[in-house]
Amino acid sequence: xxxxxxLPILLPLLVAxxxxxxxxxxxxxxxxxxxxxxxxxxxxxxxxxxxYQQGIVAVQAGGYAAPFGITLVADLLxxxxxxxxxxxxxxxxxxxxxxxxxxxxxxxxxxxLHILMMGVCGAFLTGDIFNLYVFFEVLxxxxxxxxxxxxxxxxxxxxxxxVTLNLLSSAIFLAGAGxxxxxxxxxxxxxxxxxxxAADQPALATILSMMFLVAFGIKAAIFPLFFWLPASYHTPxxxxxxxxxxxxxxxxxxxxxxxxxxxxxxxxxxxxxLILALSALTMVTGVLGAAVQNEFRRILSFHIVSQIGYxxxxxxxxxxxxxxxxEATRAAVxxxxxxxVFYIAHHIVVKTNxxxxxxxxxxxxxxxxxxxxxxxxxxxxxxxxxxxxxxxSLAGLPPLSGFWAKFALVKAGLQMExxxxxxxxxxxxxxxxxxxxxxxxxxxxxxxxxxxxxxADSAEYRRAQQGVGMMLAPxxxxxxxxxxxxxxxxxxxxxxxxxxxxxxxxxxYIDAVSPQSAESHQGAE
Amino acid sequence: xxxxxxxxxxxxxxxxxxxxxRRSLIxxxxxxxxxxxxxxxxxxxxxxxxxxxxxxxxxxAAAPLGxxxxxxxxxxxxxxxxxxxxxxxFTLALFHxxxxxxxxxxxxxxxxxDT
Numbered sequence: 001x002x003x004x005x006x007l008p009i010l011l012p013l014l015v016a017x018x019x020x021x022x023x024x025x026x027x028x029x030x031x032x033x034x035x036x037x038x039x040x041x042x043x044x045x046x047x048x049x050x051x052y053q054q055g056i057v058a059v060q061a062g063g064y065a066a067p068f069g070i071t072l073v074a075d076l077l078x079x080x081x082x083x084x085x086x087x088x089x090x091x092x093x094x095x096x097x098x099x100x101x102x103x104x105x106x107x108x109x110x111x112x113l114h115i116l117m118m119g120v121c122g123a124f125l126t127g128d129i130f131n132l133y134v135f136f137e138v139l140x141x142x143x144x145x146x147x148x149x150x151x152x153x154x155x156x157x158x159x160x161x162x163v164t165l166n167l168l169s170s171a172i173f174l175a176g177a178g179x180x181x182x183x184x185x186x187x188x189x190x191x192x193x194x195x196x197x198a199a200d201q202p203a204l205a206t207i208l209s210m211m212f213l214v215a216f217g218i219k220a221a222i223f224p225l226f227f228w229l230p231a232s233y234h235t236p237x238x239x240x241x242x243x244x245x246x247x248x249x250x251x252x253x254x255x256x257x258x259x260x261x262x263x264x265x266x267x268x269x270x271x272x273x274l275i276l277a278l279s280a281l282t283m284v285t286g287v288l289g290a291a292v293q294n295e296f297r298r299i300l301s302f303h304i305v306s307q308i309g310y311x312x313x314x315x316x317x318x319x320x321x322x323x324x325x326x327e328a329t330r331a332a333v334x335x336x337x338x339x340x341v342f343y344i345a346h347h348i349v350v351k352t353n354x355x356x357x358x359x360x361x362x363x364x365x366x367x368x369x370x371x372x373x374x375x376x377x378x379x380x381x382x383x384x385x386x387x388x389x390x391x392x393s394l395a396g397l398p399p400l401s402g403f404w405a406k407f408a409l410v411k412a413g414l415q416m417e418x419x420x421x422x423x424x425x426x427x428x429x430x431x432x433x434x435x436x437x438x439x440x441x442x443x444x445x446x447x448x449x450x451x452x453x454x455x456a457d458s459a460e461y462r463r464a465q466q467g468v469g470m471m472l473a474p475x476x477x478x479x480x481x482x483x484x485x486x487x488x489x490x491x492x493x494x495x496x497x498x499x500x501x502x503x504x505x506x507x508x509y510i511d512a513v514s515p516q517s518a519e520s521h522q523g524a525e
Numbered sequence: 526x527x528x529x530x531x532x533x534x535x536x537x538x539x540x541x542x543x544x545x546x547r548r549s550l551i552x553x554x555x556x557x558x559x560x561x562x563x564x565x566x567x568x569x570x571x572x573x574x575x576x577x578x579x580x581x582x583x584x585x586a587a588a589p590l591g592x593x594x595x596x597x598x599x600x601x602x603x604x605x606x607x608x609x610x611x612x613x614x615f616t617l618a619l620f621h622x623x624x625x626x627x628x629x630x631x632x633x634x635x636x637x638x639d640t
Contacts, residue, residue, distance in 0.1 A: 171560040178568030
C-alpha cells in the first residue's frame with residue numbers, strides 16, 4: 001500500500017485530534033498546528049514528485065480490488081491541488097498566529113482548520129463518487145463552524161445563506177450519486193467511466209450530468225448559483241476568508257473537471273458547450289458585481305466568482321472535440337485543460353494573498369470600506385508593493401503568473417476558433433484591472449481620511465501594529481511564489497500541460513485504478 | 526412498489542422545496558431535512574427493489590445461493606442518514622443562534638450581508 005496517498009488525509013486528522021486535546025494551551029496548539037501543516041506540505045511535495053515520475057498512482061484500501069474497495073487515486077491534477085492546499089494551509093496557520101483572537105482558538109479554530117484540510121485533500125484524492133460526497137460533507141461541516149465561530153451578527157447571517165445553499169447542493173449530489181448507482185451498479189469513478197457508456201442510456205446520463213453540474217456548480221459558485229459566496233465570504237476573520245476563498249470553491253471546480261473529463265463525456269457537444277456558456281456568464285457577472293462594490297473583501301469575493309469562469313472555460317472548450325476530432329484540435333484541447341490547471345494554481349496563490357492583505361489593512365484601519373481607507377502608500381510602502389504583485393497578477397499583467405494563465409487559455413481558445421469566449425475573457429481581464437486599480441487608488445494611493453487611526457498614532461494603532469510582521473511573512477512568501485510562477489513558467493507549465501494531457505486521456509486514469517479492466521479492455525480490442 | 530415510492534419521493538421533494546421557499550427559518554430547516562430524506566429514499570429505490578435474501582454466504586458455499594439483496598445502497602443510506610443527522614443538528618443550532626442574535630426569523634429581512 002502506498003502510504004503517500006493516504007498521508008494527506010490521515011495527517012490532518014491526527015493533528016486535529018492532538019490540537020483538540022491541547023485546546024487550553026494556546027502556544028502548544030499553535031506549534032502542533034504549524035508543524036502539522038508543514039508536514040502536510042512535505043507529504044504533498046513527495047506525492048507530486050511521485051506522481052510526476054511514475055504517472056497516475058492508485059491504492060486500494062484494505063487490498064480489495066478496484067470497484068469493490070475504497071480507492072484513492074492521485075493524478076497530476078489531484079497532486080497539484082493537494083500541494084496548493086497544503087501551501088496555503090501553512091500560510092494561513094502562520095497568519096492566524098497573529099490575527100485570530102484567543103476565544104476562537106480556545107473554541108477549536110486549529111482542529112477545524114485541519115479537519116477542513118482533511119476534507120479538501122480527501123476530495124482531491126478519492127476515486128469514488130460516494131467518498132467524494134462524504135469528504136464534501138467533512139469539509140462543509142468544518143467550514144460551517146469556521147464561518148460562524150465567533151458568532152458575530154454578520155457571520156451568523158452570512159452563514160445561514162452559505163449553509164442552506166450548500167446543503168441543497170449536497171442533497172442534489174447525493175441523489176445524483178444514488179441514481180448513478182442505479183444506472184451502472186458502481187460508484188468507483190474509473191469503473192463509472194467504463195460502465196456508463198456501456199449502460200447505453202444517453203438521456204439518463206445527460207440528466208445525471210446536469211444534476212452533478214448543479215450540485216458542484218453551487219459549490220464552485222458558477223453563474224447563476226453563486227449568490228451565497230459574496231453574501232458570506234466577507235463576514236468571518238480574514239484568515240478564514242482567505243482559506244475559503246482559495247480552497248472551497250476550487251474543490252467544486254476540481255469536482256466539475258473530474259466528472260466532466262472522466263465520466264460525463266458522452267455528449268460533449270451539449271454538456272461542454274453549456275459549461276462554456278456558463279463560464280462566460282460567470283466571468284461577466286462576477287467582474288461587474290465587483291465593479292459596484294465598495295468594500296475591500298466584497299470586491300475580492302466577486303472576483304472569485306469571475307475567476308471561476310476562467311477555470312471552467314478551459315473545460316468548456318472541450319466542446320470543440322464534438323465538431324472535429326483531429327490531431328490539432330486534440331492538442332488545442334489539451335492546451336486548454338493544461339491552462340485550466342495552471343490557472344487554478346495561480347488563482348489559489350494570488351487570491352489567498354489578496355485576502356491576507358485585506359486582513360492586514362482592516363486590522364490597521366479598523367474597517368474594510370474603501371471610503372474610510374487611505375494613506376497606506378505613505379505609511380506602509382512595502383505592504384503597498386506587496387499588494388501590487390497579486391493584484392496585477394490577478395488582472396493578468398506580464399510577467400506575473402496571471403498573464404501566462406490567461407495567455408495559455410486565450411491561445412487555446414484561438415486555436416479552437418472559439419472567438420466569442422476569448423473576447424469575453426480579454427474584456428473581463430481589463431475590467432479586473434479596473435477593479436484592482438480602484439482598490440489601489442482608494443486604499444493605498446489616496447491620502448488618509450481625516451481621523452484615520454494611522455495619523456493619530458493612538459495606543460490602539462500601536463497595538464494593532466504588533467504582530468503585523470507575523471502576518472506579513474506569509475504574504476511575502478506567497479508574493480514570491482506568484483513571481484516565481486511567472487518567471488519559471490517553462491518547467492511549471494510543462495507539468496500543467498502533462499496534467500491536461502492526463503485529463504484528456506481518461507484511459508490512463510482507468511488503467512491506473514483497475515489493471516484488470518485494462519486487460520479486458522485490451523482483450524476486447 | 527416503485528410507483529408508490531416514486532410518488533412518496535416526489536411529494537417529499539415537493540414539500541421540501543416548498544418549505545425552502547418560505548420565509549421562516551424553522552420551515553427552512555424542516556425543508557432541508559425533508560430533502561435529505563427524499564434523497565435517501567431515492568437511492569433505495571433507484572438501486573432496485575426486489576424481495577430477496579440477506580446477502581450471506583452459507584457454510585461451505587463460495588457464493589450466496591439464490592437472489593440476494595444488494596447491501597451497498599443500504600450502506601450508502603446509512604452513511605447519508607448519519608451525515609444528515611449531524612448536519613441538521615448543526616443547522617438547528619445555527620438557526621437558533623441566528624434568531625437569538627438577530628431577533629428575526631424572517632429570511633427576507635436578512636439582507637445586511639447581501640450585495
